[in-house]
Amino acid sequence: MKHVALYLCIVAVLIAGFGCSKKAANTADDSNANVAAESPFADITDANQALAEGNRLLDEDQTDMAIAAFRQAVKLNPDLAEAYFKLGIAYLTLEKQIKSDTDTGTSSADNKNGLKSEKAFQKAVETYKKWIVANPNDDVAFYNMGRSYSKLNKDDEAETAIRQAAKLKPDDVEYQIELGAILIRLAKYHEALIPLKKAVELDETNSRAIDLLDDAEAGAKRLDYVAPKNTNQTSRANANANANMANSNANTGSKPPPANLKPVKDNKPPHTSNRPN
Numbered sequence: 001m002k003h004v005a006l007y008l009c010i011v012a013v014l015i016a017g018f019g020c021s022k023k024a025a026n027t028a029d030d031s032n033a034n035v036a037a038e039s040p041f042a043d044i045t046d047a048n049q050a051l052a053e054g055n056r057l058l059d060e061d062q063t064d065m066a067i068a069a070f071r072q073a074v075k076l077n078p079d080l081a082e083a084y085f086k087l088g089i090a091y092l093t094l095e096k097q098i099k100s101d102t103d104t105g106t107s108s109a110d111n112k113n114g115l116k117s118e119k120a121f122q123k124a125v126e127t128y129k130k131w132i133v134a135n136p137n138d139d140v141a142f143y144n145m146g147r148s149y150s151k152l153n154k155d156d157e158a159e160t161a162i163r164q165a166a167k168l169k170p171d172d173v174e175y176q177i178e179l180g181a182i183l184i185r186l187a188k189y190h191e192a193l194i195p196l197k198k199a200v201e202l203d204e205t206n207s208r209a210i211d212l213l214d215d216a217e218a219g220a221k222r223l224d225y226v227a228p229k230n231t232n233q234t235s236r237a238n239a240n241a242n243a244n245m246a247n248s249n250a251n252t253g254s255k256p257p258p259a260n261l262k263p264v265k266d267n268k269p270p271h272t273s274n275r276p277n
Contacts, residue, residue, distance in 0.1 A: 041069050047077035051086070058090055063097075066090045074123075081127035085144050088120030088151060117151070124148040139168035143175055150182060158182050166195060173202045177209050180216060189219030 044050045054069030067090045073083035095117055128145035135141060146161030159182050166175040176199035183192035193216050199209035 040065065041072040044069075044072055045076065047073045047080050047083065050076060051080065051083045054083070054086060054090070058086065058093075063090050063093050067094075079127055079130065081124055081131050081141065082144065084120050084124035084127055085148055088117045088124055088148065091115075091117035091120055092151065121148045121151045125152070137168060139165045139172070139175070142168065143178070146182070147178070155182055155185050159186060170198070171202060173199050173206060173209070176202065177206070177212065180209075180212050184212060184216055184219065187219065189216050189223060192216040193220060 041050055041053065044053065050069050050073035054066045054073060057063075057066035057069055067087065070083050070087040070090060073080055074087065077083070095115060125145055125148045128141050128148065132138060132141050132145070142161050143165035146158045146165060149155075149158035149161060159179070162175065162179045162182060166172070166179050169175060176195040180192045180196035180199065183189075183195070193213070196209055196213040196216055199206060200213055203209065
């Protein structure tokens with residue numbers, strides 16, 4: 001009996017140990033799965049590689065995965081301005097989708113991104129400023145910084161940055177178009193004509209440049225338009241004034257002076273001297 005009891009105890013211990021080991025293994029697997037779900041690009045150790053992967057995914061409309069790649073890029077290199085800018089673009093895409101879903105009553109409770117794009121664009125501006133100090137001739141940096149400002153509705157700052165990009169690379173169609181677009185937003189229609197005409201010269205088939213040029217020309221005409229004087233209205237006002245004067249004279253019993261009134265001559269006899277002759 002003692003041997004049997006001992007045997008049963010050993011079996012129980014082995015079963016319990018196996019159960020604990022299996023549970024521990026499952027817990028480890030779950031933990032690894034969560035880590036993989038939270039950081040699908042944790043195996044990427046180069047920031048530029050993560051940025052390139054994010055760009056690819058963003059082009060393929062895999063926005064959530066692109067965000068994960070961009071986050072990995074800025075984690076590896078906190079000074080990688082382009083990654084912050086692209087992260088802002090990706091977040092903005094999701095935010096627009098959330099708004100669209102909300103408007104149609106199909107919003108998903110699982111999407112909790114909020115308005116993270118604003119923070120990403122602000123960070124992009126900060127890092128681009130630092131980069132430009134050391135690289136003052138980087139036209140792409142100025143351009144993307146200007147676009148970041150534009151996304152933050154800071155149009156004056158956007159104009160300055162994009163204008164510098166166009167100055168550094170005047171033959172870039174996109175720079176000229178974006179400069180024209182921001183000038184239109186600022187109601188600087190006459191100034192907008194210059195870069196937009198340049199853009200059309202560089203690319204005669206660019207529909208966006210053509211449309212924006214039409215908008216700028218229409219805006220400039222509105223600013224230049226001066227309403228002509230309404231002669232009929234002026235004549236009517238004068239007629240009303242004369243009628244009011246006539247009514248006033250009639251009410252007071254006075255008569256208007258005759259139109260051909262002549263001056264009255266003095267009928268006194270001429271002055272004669274009292275001196276004796």
